[in-house]
Structures are given as structure tokens and as C-alpha cells.
Amino acid sequence: MTSRSSRTTARTSSEGRAVARTQTLLKGTNGAGTVRKTVLPGGLRVVTETLPSVRSVTFGIWANVGSRDETPSLNGATHYLEHLLFKGTRKRSALDISAAIDEVGGEMNAFTAKEYTCYYARVLDTDLPLAIDVVCDMLTGSLIEPADVDAERGVILEEIAMTEDDPGDCVHDLFAHTMLGDTPLGRPVLGSVDTVNALTPERIRRFYKKHYDPTRLVVAAAGNVDHAKVVRMVRAAFEKAGALDRTDAVPVAPRDGSRAIRTAGRVELLNRRSEQAHVILGVPGLARTDDRRWAMGVLNTALGGGMSSRLFQEVREKRGLAYSVYSYTSGYADCGLFGVYAGCRPNQVDDVLKICRDQLDQVAEEGLTDDEIRRAIGQLRGSTVLGLEDTGALMNRIGKSELCWGAQMSVDDMLARIAAVTPDEVRELARDVLGQRPSLSVIGPLKDRQADRLHDAVA
Template identity: 75%
Template sequence: MRRTTRITTARPTSAVGRAVPGQRRADGGRGAVRKTVLPGGLRIVTEAVPGVRSVTFGIWARVGSRDETPALNGATHYLEHLLFKGTERRSALDISSAVDAVGGEMNAFTTKEFTCYYARVLDADLPLAIDIVCDMLTSSVIAAEEVEAERGVILEEIAMTEDDPSDTVHDLFATTLLGDSPLGRPVLGTVQTVNELTRDRVARFYRRHYQPPRLVVTAAGNVSHDAVVDAVGAAFERAGALSHGDAEPVAPRTGHRALRSTGRVEVLERPTEQAHMVLGMPGLSRHDERRWALGVLATALGGGMSSRLFQEVREKRGLAYSIYTHTSGFADCGLFGVYAGCRPDRLPDVLKICREQLADVAEHGIGDEETRRAIGQLTGSTVLGLEDTGSLMHRLGKSEVCWGRQLSVDDLLGRIAAVTPDDIRGVARDILGRRPSLSVIGPLDDRQAARLSDATV
């Protein structure tokens, strides 16, 4: 028996006394979010946006690189590639040409905790998108010859990533704090692990993790929820993928884990023109209610051109072109970091300023004006970031996979608006008050690396 719910929420009041932009209600356009659970535990969540002519349809699998053993590192991402390579009904060319023929876009991405496959098409072509994406997820062949052909593509992707130290340094930072653990390993895997993955191992991984209770279907745009449910149900029935009786959806990940002690320094010597660094410490899990305050704090510190770090490092001293803060919240832990890219001889100065700013905010927090500005920036960027059907589909899927529920845009903005300077002082003391760790990629020798280690004390 299907279980269907309509998700609506009351409009929150802004804690800073100004109107909070939000969703239009179901009778006014955006905001008609509905959820259905099919008998096999498959969840379907849609958001209707009348007035647009596009739909983004996606299927989310609750599997990421943290679900891999050391020998399987990279298997989730490898599988992401392989599901585009043909099913029992379609070849790889059939899949790509069908979407191209209607002017659609199709892609996928893998993270440490989930994987998403999606297609953006005109509303009239939604049945085609549903049929193709469901076919890929339920009936992939994973042919041996395609496994071998795609291995070379993935090795090129690894090489491309390693050629971009501004990207690779974030993987190095994760390893610095998380060590040789599933969360600390790269999503792409390594050259060694990718070369050692076999067709049988990847196929077993596929069969184990791509089951209806572990999947979430999402669609946003000019859609009818009932039509999406019927089409998805028919596609999964045709593939024999709804034979799990009364299976319940897999619950969101939870838990708590302690990260490696702070104060670690990892330097990877590379002959680059710039040195790329991430200075940071353990953050908060995505289930921690303090994450709203941490988000405002990160924005004030390094979230825009008016942020403290941008002003101190780039505008006043011209020491770097790119500098920003970032947070990563996993189910059981999190990371907080400051990224900067600069000439190697400027790295000590950049590091010193970042340390001073983190220490100052850890002790004193930030002022009322900085708080208001950061809340305004987060509010505006959140709403503007949801102006297309792809972003809406992404929010639906991530909310269902990570939290098992839908937090409306109104609720989300209300949580941001409710953050106070006292909240920020508390989270700054708890997070930024720790001794930071440092990850650097650049042309630094052992002596220079040792000096950086001393600078983190």
C-alpha cells in the first residue's frame, strides 16, 4: 500500500525583524512538496513549480565512498560511470542519444555518503527521463568490456584532479583529520585501487547497495506527483525491482565519531606556482543544531568579499587571490576549514593572519553588524540558489537521504535568521578554540614544512 503525504509548514517569523523570503504555497506555485513510499520501501518526493517548462528528475542512492572497504575505494564512483554504459534494454549510445534528441541534460555525482543520477528535460519529456534513469538504476548490465574501457577514463579523471592542487588540497585536509578511514579516503579512489577493481566486485557492490529501500526518487518542476509515482512504480515493476514486500526505507545515518587530534601538519610537495593550504579543525555533524550558527560564522569569516579573511588577506594586503571558509557536515562528524592559494613565500604571512583571525573570533565572537550581514548573505544566496529545478531537486533528495524529512525553505531561512551573536560566540569558542591542523600542497621543502608546523602551535 502506498503512503503519501503532503508536506507543508507554517511561515516562520524572522528573528531579526525583517521578512523572510520563502516558498509560495501550493495554491500559489512553488512549495507543493509531496512524498510517497511504495511497498518495497522506495521513496518518491516531488515539488511542483507551475509556470516553468522544465523538470529535473533524479534518483539518489544512499551509498558513498564511506561505504567502501580499503580494497573497494573508488567503487561507488566507478559504478556511477558504469550505470551509463548500458542496460538490458539500452546501449550506452541509446541512453545518451535519447536525452540529446530532446535537448535534455543528464549527469551524476558521487559523494562520501550518497550518489545521485539526474536528468533535466522539458516537462513533456519527463516520461522519457523517468524511463531512462530508472532503467539505468535497476537494470545496468555492467559488462566486463565496459568496466575495462571506463577504467582508463577514471584514471584520467584522477590525473585531472591531481593536476588541480586547489581541489586536491581538500582531499589532503580530509585525510589529515580523518586518517585512513572511509571518510578520509578520496571519493575517486587511487590509481592502485581503481586498477585492482574487478567487474565482479563492482557488480556485487551494485546489487548490495542499489535496492529500493536505499533509493530516493525526486522530481522538481512542472510535475504531477501522482503521474511521477505511477511512472516510477511501473518502471521499477517492469525491472522486477519492487519485490521486497513491506521493506521500510533505510534510515538516515546517525552516530558520533571523534576525529584525529588537532595540530597535525601534512605537506605534499608539488612543483606548483602557488602554495595551496587548508587550515582547520573538526566541525559539526549535519545533525548538530549548532550547524546554523556555524554556517553564519563561516560566512562572516570567509563567505564573501566583505568577510574578515577576504578583507584582511586580499583587500588590505594583497597576499592571495582566493581565500574562503568552508564547512562539511557528515552524519557523525564534520570539518571546518580556511582555504587560501598564494605564492609560496607569502604562505607564512597568510597563515599568520588566518591564525590570528580564528583566535580572535574564538575569544570574542563577531559583532551584531557582522551577524546581520552574514545572515542576510546566507538568506539571499539560499533563495537565489533555489531558482532552478535542478537545485530544488537536489534539496529534496539530500534532505530525504540525510535527514529523512523535508525542511522547507521557509523553515531553513527561519533557522538562519534565528541565529544570535551569543550562538555564534558559543560555537566559535567550541570549534575555533581548538588547535588547528594544516594541509599544504606546493613547492615546499622539508625545512619550510617544519616552519609551517611550528606556525600552527
């Protein structure tokens, strides 16, 4: 990621001590908004993208904590905590929180990932002060009452059960475990029935106190916003909660590391009665900070990113073996995954796997054609822009960029990086990534002899 700082200002106290630092990171051009960042005392970062032409605002707070920060016994704590922050604060009950946003026609939600958690509200621009007050109150004043912990435990257990009932969803958790084993990244974000049942209010409160420090938070707002006003309102909300008392604190740096995935040829099969078998064939991919990620995006798009992709054409269009077939990448701070998913009838798993494996081997050995790469670059450029057409997507981009990279990249720069990918770069990456021995995860009604053949498929 790149950051362009055109102006920096610092406000000072009466004693001359700097209390805030503000930067203009990106100047709005070609329809994009101006992106500004302020670091408040206490290490809290506030990033905004101003778009005066819209009437909505999405306000969010990103926490630098995900399921990879959990010990085995705490697996599921991050997601559990996400639920509990909606259950009430010193100022508001759970009903007050939801009613406040509903009353103005807004939307509020949250999501937990393996390396971060985000809480957000989308409202009319005139209702931004309310959204800031409600979301900041949730993040700084959650009570985490024992009664709420017990009540929400049942909700989360139902969510786990719902995931288990959807093998097309569950197979992605299985694939993470196949590739990463019993590690924080390999365990499910939701946790398990046993770990969720074992979590107590005291353990969750300790987790909350440790990971929701202002130095680990990024506030992001996109839409018709005034940066200075957002900063003032956020600062007032956090100071009122006593969350900015450590005036010498600095923000935590983005995650880094050098974890290598050495998995090769692992197979995990989950025998389950269902109409389809759900298959993921995959290899270690790239970390999200890898400079080759632009070429990886092109490779992924050409292989399984659309209706004209290799896998879609070979598996669905030509042979009708699956309704859903695609490839995807998952990038973390220090490693990544590349996977090919297909859902098919159980008696067609062998055929689908052979085609997918043959295509991966062929692209690794021979590369993609120039036409495939050109088409993938155009598709990726278009989807990048179309995916940023609302304030929610813009808030996600600037918040995640600050938290994960510590920098911002303009849309024009992103499009330029994609356009600059060369066929030779894609082919070299294909040899490096797709040339690895794959691993396999399958959920479905499998017979013993079929299971033996699936092990042979990755040999």
C-alpha cells in the same frame, strides 16, 4: 529538519492490503511548490515538488551509498559504479542512453559524494516520461559488462590524473586525510590508481547489488510535475525490472552515529612543483544534524563566505597576499570539518597562515561584532533563496533532505532558522569550534626550512 504532514492517503489492493502511502509534506506558499512523498511497496520513496509556473523538470534518483561505505580495497567503487551505470542496460546501449536525452535537448549527469550518489536528468515537462524511463532503466538494469569495466577504468584513471594535476582541488582530499586519517571518510571519493586497477567486474556487481536496493533509494522530481503521475511511471519502471518484489520492505533510516574527530595539530605537506602553494587550515566542525548548524552557517559566512568577510578583507583586500581565500564547512552524518583555504605564492605561505591563524584565534576569543553577524545573516538568507531558483537545485534539496534527514523543511522555515540565530550563539560556537588546535594541509613547492615553520604554525 522538520516535516509538516497535512494529509496521508493509502491505496489498497483488492485484498485490502496497503500498497502505497502518500503524504503532503509541505503546502506550497510564497512561491514555493507543494512537496509530496509516496512510499511504494519495496521501500522505494518518491518525493516531488510541484511548480506549475515552470516548463522544466529535473528528475533524479539518490542512492544511500558513498565512498564512506567502501572498504580500503574497494576505495573508488562507488564512483566507478556511477560511471558504469551510463554504459548500457538490457534495453539501451551507452549511445542510446545519451542520445535519448540529447534528442530532446535535456541534460543528464551524476555525482558521487562521501555519503550518497545521485543520477539526474533535466528536461522539458513534456519529456518527463522519457527521463523517468531512462534514469530508472540505468538504476535497475545496468549490465556492468567486463568490456565496459575495462574501458571505463582508463577514463577514471584519467580523472584521477586530472585531479592530481590540480593542486587546488587535490588539497581538499589531502585535508580530509589530515583530519580523518586512513578511514572511509578520509579517503578520496575517486579512489587511488592501485584500488581502481584492482576492481573487477564481479566485485563491482556485488557492490551494486548490495547498495542499489530500493530501500536505499530516493526518487526526486521538481518542476511542472503531477505527483501521482510520477509515482505511477516510477512504479511501472521498477516493477518491470522486478525491483519491487519485496512488498514488506521498508526504507532504510538516515545515517547516524557519534564519530568524534580528535585530530589536533596534524600537518601534512605534499611537495609539488607549482606556481602557487595551496593551504587549508582547519578544525573539526559539526555534523549535519547538529542543531547549531544554523549558527555555523552564519559564523562561516562572516569569516570567509564573501568579499566583506574577515578573511577576504585581511588577506586579499588589505594585503594582496592571495587571489582566492575562503572558509567552508563539510557536514557528515556523525562529524564535520571547518577549513580555511588560500592559494598564494610559495614565499607568502607563512604570512597567509599567520593572518588566518590570528583571525581564527581572535574570533574564538573575542567573537564577531554584531554588524558582522547581521551582515552574515542577511547574506546567508539571500544566498539560500537565490540558490533554489532552478528545478535542479529544488530536486537536490528535496532528494537530499529525504535521504539524509528523512524530513523536509520549507524555505520559509529555513530563513526563519537563520534569522533566529543570535550573536551569543555565534560567539559561543566560535569559542567551541575555532578554539580547537588546528591542523594543516599544504601542497606546493616547499623548502625544508619552510616545512619546519609550517609545523610550528599549528603548535
